[in-house]
Amino acid sequence: MYLDHAATSVLRPDVLEAMSREWARVGNPSSLHEPGRAARRVVEECRERLADALGARPSEVLFTSGGTESDNIGVLGGYRARRAVDPARRRLLVGAAEHSAVLDAAEHLARSEGALVTLVPPGRDGVSTAEAFVAAAHEGEGGPDAVALAACLWVNNEVGTVTDVPGLASALRELGIPLHTDAVQAAGRVPVDFAGSGAATAAVTAHKLGGPTGIGVLLAQRDAALQPLSYGGGQERGVRSGTLPAALVVGLEAAVTSAVAQLPTEAPRLAALRDRILDGVLAAVPGARVTGAWERGEVSRRSPANAHVLVPDCEGDSLLFLLDAAGIACSTGSACHAGVPQPSHVVLAMGYAEAEARGALRLSLGWSSTDADVDALLDVLPDAVARAQRAHAAASARAR
Numbered sequence: 001m002y003l004d005h006a007a008t009s010v011l012r013p014d015v016l017e018a019m020s021r022e023w024a025r026v027g028n029p030s031s032l033h034e035p036g037r038a039a040r041r042v043v044e045e046c047r048e049r050l051a052d053a054l055g056a057r058p059s060e061v062l063f064t065s066g067g068t069e070s071d072n073i074g075v076l077g078g079y080r081a082r083r084a085v086d087p088a089r090r091r092l093l094v095g096a097a098e099h100s101a102v103l104d105a106a107e108h109l110a111r112s113e114g115a116l117v118t119l120v121p122p123g124r125d126g127v128s129t130a131e132a133f134v135a136a137a138h139e140g141e142g143g144p145d146a147v148a149l150a151a152c153l154w155v156n157n158e159v160g161t162v163t164d165v166p167g168l169a170s171a172l173r174e175l176g177i178p179l180h181t182d183a184v185q186a187a188g189r190v191p192v193d194f195a196g197s198g199a200a201t202a203a204v205t206a207h208k209l210g211g212p213t214g215i216g217v218l219l220a221q222r223d224a225a226l227q228p229l230s231y232g233g234g235q236e237r238g239v240r241s242g243t244l245p246a247a248l249v250v251g252l253e254a255a256v257t258s259a260v261a262q263l264p265t266e267a268p269r270l271a272a273l274r275d276r277i278l279d280g281v282l283a284a285v286p287g288a289r290v291t292g293a294w295e296r297g298e299v300s301r302r303s304p305a306n307a308h309v310l311v312p313d314c315e316g317d318s319l320l321f322l323l324d325a326a327g328i329a330c331s332t333g334s335a336c337h338a339g340v341p342q343p344s345h346v347v348l349a350m351g352y353a354e355a356e357a358r359g360a361l362r363l364s365l366g367w368s369s370t371d372a373d374v375d376a377l378l379d380v381l382p383d384a385v386a387r388a389q390r391a392h393a394a395a396s397a398r399a400r
Contacts, residue, residue: 001376003330005208005305005366006157006185012210012367015254019212022247029244030233039246046253053260054204055193056219062236063244063252066216067184070203071101073218073229073239074180075151078201079109081225082148082178089148091116093136095128096349097158099182101203102151103345116141119349120152125301126161126292126350128152130171137175144175152179154186154202158333158346158362159292160306162190169198178224184208184216188259189267189303200224204256206248210367211255215248259367270365271297271304273374277363278307280378285385287312289356291347305366310352311359314388319361322387326380331362 002010027039044058051058064070075092082089094106096119109115120128120136133152137144150172154165169179178200186192188209194202201224205216220226220239232241259266275296281288289310293301311319316332323330333344343357363377 001328001373002368003328003363003365003373003377005369006362006364007331008207008213009210009366010368011212012255012258014258015211015251018254019247019251022250025246027246029246030235042246043244043249046249049257050217050253053257054187054217054219055195055197057195057222059222059237060194060219062218062220062239063249064216064218064236064240065214066207067099067182067203067205068101069229069240070201070205070216070218071099071151071180071182072105073226074201074203074220075102075105075149076109076229077226077239078149078178078180078224079115080113080227084227085225086148088142089146090114091118091140091142091147093118093120093133093147093150093177095120095122095152097122097126097128097156097346098151098153099157099184102153102180102182106151115148116146122161122350124351126156126159126346127163130164130168133168134171134175137172137177144177147175147177150177150179152181154181154183154192155189155303155306156292156346157182157185158344158360159308159350160185160303160364161292162186162301162303165197165199169200173198183219185303185306187256188263189270189305190299191263192260194219201226206252206255208366209255209259212248212251215245215252217252262367266367267299267304268297269304270369271299273365273369273371274302274304274307276371276374277377278309280374281307281309281311281381284378284382285309285311291350291352291360305364307363307365309361309363310347310356311361311385311388312356314359314385314392316358316360318391319359319384319388322384323377323380326384328377328380330364330377332360333362 027035029040180201183202187204202219207213347357
């Protein structure tokens with residue numbers, strides 16, 4: 001039973017079929033002969049449909065290898081472009097609960113290029129508000145005039161809470177600060193209107209929505225200042241050179257457009273499954289806590305696909321392995337930190353103690369999720385928790 005769609009989702013059959021047809025053809029979209037022109041038509045038609053689905057113009061859709069590269073271009077490329085025009089802009093405002101693709105990019109800029117990074121803490125609900133970002137801009141060295149860029153998740157990849165991106169972007173725009181937002185967990189889960197968001201750039205990927213790995217999008221306003229991270233043929237407005245993989249672009253477009261078209265019915269369906277999980281965990285596990293904003297049936301403040309809980313008196317990794325042995329695939333947090341025996345920086349930033357954060361468990365849903373998946377989880381969860389708690393108690397006793 002697969003409950004780790006926030007890490008990667010099951011490939012949609014229609015996506016596989018569409019990619020298979022394209023893989024059967026030959027043609028480099030940058031070539032001028034007929035096979036190349038045919039591949040180019042496919043890519044550009046996909047670009048137009050993606051733009052429609054995400055509230056962007058086709059010229060604002062830049063293909064990348066995935067969410068991490070899109071975040072890196074948005075943060076590294078955005079920061080360097082602003083500094084090239086105004087060297088006094090050395091500051092970065094970054095949400096403290098961001099994905100590592102953003103946090104590590106900011107850390108690299110601090111370490112290698114002298115950037116001054118301010119981590120903006122989230123509230124207990126996991127959201128870094130516009131007020132918090134504006135306060136951070138004013139409090140730091142040089143004030144807002146020294147800030148090159150801000151970055152904040154649209155939907156938190158671990159706890160699923162939703163940021164008011166239009167409100168945040170508007171508040172920052174008044175200070176002359178562009179916003180990059182990681183929309184990887186937002187697209188196809190909550191409404192994403194890039195034009196209406198006011199963000200300068202946004203990252204989207206395919207494989208969270210039933211598409212292929214290895215392909216994503218950077219949505220970038222036409223006037224967004226970006227320096228490229230790689231150089232070559234000058235594809236994608238010169239921001240991201242490289243031969244475009246037409247079959248992967250087809251898979252990306254099919255996954256995103258399907259997810260967006262189905263959102264009006266899929267969001268309440270997933271929210272009902274999410275609520276069953278959260279209610280079931282609270283009923284079966286004394287002392288368990290739901291992290292982030294949550295109201296039953298509500299999808300505007302929390303992703304309908306995310307159930308994140310803190311299980312007391314156990315290690316999340318131990319619980320994960322016990323659930324895995326019982327046939328349930330889930331995670332303790334971001335797949336990018338899998339195997340790292342440390343409490344989640346997201347949960348710690350929200351104000352939880354380290355002992356509480358170690359019991360984190362993320363159960364995430366997708367297009368193929370069913371009531372049977374939830375039934376299977378709730379059947380095995382009490383025993384898995386009891387065993388994980390016994391193991392934790394025994395380890396604590398030995399340590400004493």
